Amino acid sequence: MKITFLGTAAATACPLVFCRCPVCRLAWKTGGPDFRRRSSVLIGDDLLIDLGPDLMGSAFAFGADVSKIRFLLQTHSHSDHFDAGHLITRLPDYATEDPLPLEICASAETLRHMSDALAREETGATLLAEDWQARLRLSIHPLRHGDSVTLGNRRVTAVESNHDPRDGSALYIVEEGGRAFFYATDTMRLTDRAWALFLERGFAFDAIAIDATYGPGAQGGGHLSADEAAEEIARMRAEGILKPEGRAFITHISHEGTPPHAELERFGRERGFEVARDGLTLEL
């Protein structure tokens, strides 16, 4: 399984547009790992997790042919993860030529909110009616916590997230060729039902990428800090949910309390995690 991190930032991206601090100046100057686009991941060349606002720029930067995407897993509908302006271009009116069929998996709530966002782009547009699905050349699969679905040669399982229950936010396990990857953003502490699901189904992940929106010791709402993420990762390793040789990354990294990438990597080495950066690819 090939995994490409197209973006590793939280909603605000990094650098911040109006910020004059040393981290932002470093990011602008080097364009290196401190330069983070909004979070999104490509698996193989045809499965995307989150149709985010920075998709075009990151696909160009990292040589991804996004026209090949056949499957979209949407974690939730927040604007840093879902840009309805990309999806609406599948309508013939926008002159997209011969788009491949697209299967979208998300919770029912997220699908409804994605549909509302689509209607703001094009009056009357909806994801929930068959005639519009046909015009958009897509199908939808509402998934609840614990539901699994086969997409091509992969198996995908939805896991509930407590990030925004009203939006039905979800995390995803992707299995392919005997390997398992858990993409866990956006989230706070994983729920009891999530831990129970891992154990009941005997998941043993080869890699995970987990929310660490806030830097070490920083406080905020709806997400994890880098130290909290380290504790979730440690518990996964202790319970065998993450294989001993499995790799743990933090992602969805904001500017709030977060030191430069190199410093965050040092912090992570001491606590058993790696720091994802835009363009990072993994071969599991």
Ligand SMILES: [Zn+2]
């Ligand atoms: Zn987010």
Ligand SMILES: [Zn+2]
């Ligand atoms: Zn700054």
Ligand SMILES: [Zn+2]
């Ligand atoms: Zn969010």
